[in-house]
Amino acid sequence: MERSLSWREFIITRLIQTSGYSAVLFVLLIFFFLLREGLPALSEVDASSLLNIRWYPIEGFFGILPLISGSLIVTLGAALIAVPFGIGTAVYISEIAPRWMREILKPLVELLGGLPSVVLGFLGILILSPFLRVFLNLPTGLTAFTGSLLLGGIAVPTVVSVAEDALDSVPRAYREGAWALGATRWQTIWRVTLPAARSGVLTAVMLGVGRAIGETMTVMMVTGNAPVLATKLGSLFSPVRTMTATIAAEMGEVANGSTHYHVLFFIGMVLFLISLAVNIVASSVVFRARKRAERILS
Amino acid sequence: MNRFLAQNRHAVQRLGFALITLMAVFTVLPIVGTVAFILVQGQPAISAEFITGFPHDGMRAGGILPAIIGTLYLTIGTAIFSVPLGIAAAIYLSEYAKDNQWTRLIRLAIINLAGIPSVVYGLFGLGLFVLFLKFGTSILAASLTLSIMTLPVIISTSEEALRAVPQAFRTVSISLGGTRWQTIRRIVLKEALPGILTGVILGLERAAGETAPILFTGAAFFLPRLPGSPFDATMALPYHLFVISTQVPEMPIQIQYGTALVLLVFVLTMNLIATFIRSRARAKRQW
């Protein structure tokens, strides 16, 4: 019986080890397939024309710059909303709210994180967009700004949960030390607790931004889908097209293996590389910050 | 300026707290507002026929049963692939993995998987499952795609739940002659189960509400019958809502809100179940 026990244990252990490495396998698989279908775009379309400012596939214009600028402008707007509101709410939940309030708010914020993006896009079309059109006196309510507002709302729960966790893990001793020195709770938050949670809060922001860049349905429904290069600040209030919306909107109508098909995969690859870069930067920032913290604390 | 702020510390604090509280309110209010609004607007559309009937007249009338069933199938399909794999990977990271380069690589991969845009998953699913493996636009392809997308969530929350179990339990079990797997199965996994379950449900909840990954891998707008095999395409609530709100002319607003409400209820129910499991486990915990 001892023998059979160890046989079973051996198989189970091997299965578990393999599962552990599965994540790496999948990342490589995704990268490989994006490459497989996306690289041909570079040979079929002149690399320089990819950097064109016209995206008009029907006539063979595959300039992806307007798409990149669309994604950028919407994400920037979303970040400008999500970062202050997200960190502010996290500070409220972690440092200011009474315990009973915290028990209500945390699940509520988590709920927001679970709302399907298509539902938010739906409400965006029906409510937010007409409202903004009237309120801001715009020709159309389907703009980058509308997208930013909704994306900000989508990114906020991510920022709040990660930042709140980071603030919560700051040892109580830090706060008590500040109070003992006569600091008000407000001063303690800004001068002690928040800086101590710096790496976690930064991670929260990066994750939130990552979420915003990657959003598809909401932006597809409310940003107007006009692939126009954003040239001035006012572009925030005109329609744009993000990279994600482009893929989602046009993939259904391309022929397999056509140039358009390859270019869409190429855009997908660009998105993959952007999120890869953001993650690598985020984890190295966190890693270095943690090393610094360990040195200081030891 | 600093001196001014310092001398009026308490006033500054009151102002600051008010500002932060306002921010929190403005963050939370839209959530409550959204849910309440859809509830109110969508409720008139809900009827037995809506939930159990098939659509007629180009989706403009009738029910949305195939979309509901479709989302159910996709959620179950996602669970089948992502849950065992995700929990196993979490067990590896929590109980077996040493702190070295390889483990860091795995963690980086997980963070990356979590950050990939949902539409890129759709592309990947199209490339691998629909075309290369020739599964076609099917529940199978869509479920596999959703599973890989859900994997990082399940792995992270499960690992956290496993790590929360006190190390002392493992030491005691080993000192009584237990093997590593016996220790995991009898104690660690058992105690971490509620936390793992919560994470799984939250992950599946997200998968149920996603549209982009299923756009080119399994979703169809109009199917005359319910799907009969995993190789069939299916209707699904999020995709259905997307199409009827953007691409069908003269779509009764009632049906749109009704569909949104059903999707919301589906997702919120899962959320509530997860929260319930978590708070009950916290109360019953013996450590």
Added chain:
Amino acid sequence: MVDKILIENLSLQYADGTESLRDVSMGIRQNSVTVLFGPAGGGKSTLLRCLNRLNDLTEVKASGGRILIDGENILDLKTDVIALRRKVGMVFARPVVLPMSVRENIIYGLELAGEKRKSKLDQAMERSLRFAAIWEEVKDRLDDPATALSGGQQQRVCLARVLALQPEIVLLDEPTSGLDPISTGKVEAALLELKKEYTIILVPHSVQQAARTADHAAFFLQGELVEYDSGKKLFTSPKQKKTEDYVMGRFG
């Protein structure tokens, strides 16, 4: 009188190279209470954890020497570690009851070994609870969660848990450090009974406890075995000055 355990020139190192134990040699007699005592950092707990190979889980490695139990070197790579741990049981400093009922705690080790017969399990449970001098207190609460018991009771349940496997050697690492004097007394009384059947090795939490319980005592200071003798001799007329200083409380 036979040496149940023979430690020959044992040296232990941490992963970063610092020494934990240096060249320790001693023989541990069967059916007696051997006490390993000394100030913190002396290597006593580390030595204890070698005896049931629990150090395999940590970063401590043996850099030299052997440990013979019944004549076999347990540091050998081919040793059946699972069987060893059933033979050499351990009670820890903090009472760590598993998150289950009292009954399930006690029979846990037997279930790990594959024992399924309810009669055997119940027999073993009652026997070991009696040996740990706690049967009367918990016999009506066997299905209650073990965490409902007091600290002293929990620790005796941990002792019973070990005894259920019918080991030959019982290691105790500061078992009464968190307990009140009455519970401590009960544990010490149990040990004096148990030594008739088992070989007991105890790391006490005070010199007084060492003096109360030891048949044989070993004084460890910074990884070295300074003196090893019968309990009576060591605590009344120690040979080494360092031992005398520590026993008299001049440092520690």
